Amino acid sequence: MIDDIRAARELLSRHLPPTPMWSYPLVDRAAGTSVLVKHENTQPVGAFKVRGGLTLLAGMSAAERERGTVTWSTGNHAQSLAYAGHVFGVKCTVVMPGGTPAGKAEAVEAWGARAVRIGDSLEDAERYARQHAEETGARLISPGDTPELLAGVGTVYLEILEARPDLDAIVVPVGSGTGAAAACLVAAEVAPHCAVIAVQSSASPAAHDSWRAGEIVERPNRTAVAGLATGRGFALPQGVLRDRLADFLLVSDGQIAEARRLLATAAHTLAEGAGAAALAGVLSRPELFTGRRVAVVCTGGNADPAELATLSGP
Numbered sequence: 001m002i003d004d005i006r007a008a009r010e011l012l013s014r015h016l017p018p019t020p021m022w023s024y025p026l027v028d029r030a031a032g033t034s035v036l037v038k039h040e041n042t043q044p045v046g047a048f049k050v051r052g053g054l055t056l057l058a059g060m061s062a063a064e065r066e067r068g069t070v071t072w073s074t075g076n077h078a079q080s081l082a083y084a085g086h087v088f089g090v091k092c093t094v095v096m097p098g099g100t101p102a103g104k105a106e107a108v109e110a111w112g113a114r115a116v117r118i119g120d121s122l123e124d125a126e127r128y129a130r131q132h133a134e135e136t137g138a139r140l141i142s143p144g145d146t147p148e149l150l151a152g153v154g155t156v157y158l159e160i161l162e163a164r165p166d167l168d169a170i171v172v173p174v175g176s177g178t179g180a181a182a183a184c185l186v187a188a189e190v191a192p193h194c195a196v197i198a199v200q201s202s203a204s205p206a207a208h209d210s211w212r213a214g215e216i217v218e219r220p221n222r223t224a225v226a227g228l229a230t231g232r233g234f235a236l237p238q239g240v241l242r243d244r245l246a247d248f249l250l251v252s253d254g255q256i257a258e259a260r261r262l263l264a265t266a267a268h269t270l271a272e273g274a275g276a277a278a279l280a281g282v283l284s285r286p287e288l289f290t291g292r293r294v295a296v297v298c299t300g301g302n303a304d305p306a307e308l309a310t311l312s313g314p
Ligand SMILES: *Cc1c(COP(=O)(O)O)cnc(C)c1O
Pocket: 047, 048, 049, 075, 076, 077, 173, 174, 175, 176, 177, 178, 179, 180, 227, 228, 272, 274, 275, 299, 300, 301
């Protein structure tokens, strides 16, 4: 897998410059330690997932590209595949639950993809996407169990650890766990002394609870933080996280909002909730991080209207 991540980096160098990574004195002061912020919010489509989408489509055969892709998502995964479809000229269909805000469908359609809003839940959307794949021959892309996506998003951790091999810990927000799994694989190879620590919302703890239980579990999915919202663990990332992840923290949606405000005021950074969750994890557990060199991944900046409205205070 590390070879796939290195190959993805080579390939992505033609499409994406490395993202910046900076520290900020007021963030350090709040955290009581030295914190580097990796700015994946500066990617096209505003999130790290674009690394996965581009890697996946770059590796598809001409025949596969001809048939197109179909996936289910409400957010950044959808935008990533839509953007990659635009770059490689591949037809992309994204199935979203019927209640998804129009703005999210528009963001996908703006890249030339087709958005289908149908059903009551992400599970309904997944079912429809599977049916569409069977009927049309389009390739079905699971947001959580696709090795090419894992290889692509792993490149962010190569960038971080090659720039700063002295890091003690990297803190990663988790939805499906793909990003955190990639971080573990890269750290094991490039900086084995660096601990990878995952963070999820306590309102949607399926990945956390799956990791603690050592088996895939389903949990209520009540977080308002879009990138972290999942009701089940995914087998591919959980299999990687099982032995390699150093720790897994839960934070509340309120703590995540607090971290968003700190990034806005102290790091001139617009983070969506998921993009601030790693920092929320660091702020929530100073005893784990004090005196250690820590990087947090600001995974995305697509703050929704509710997140924008609470930037000025709770
Ligand atoms: C998808 C997403 C996450 C979670 O990543 P996984 O690889 O699904 O665990 C975190 N932050 C943002 C901004 C995302 O879009």
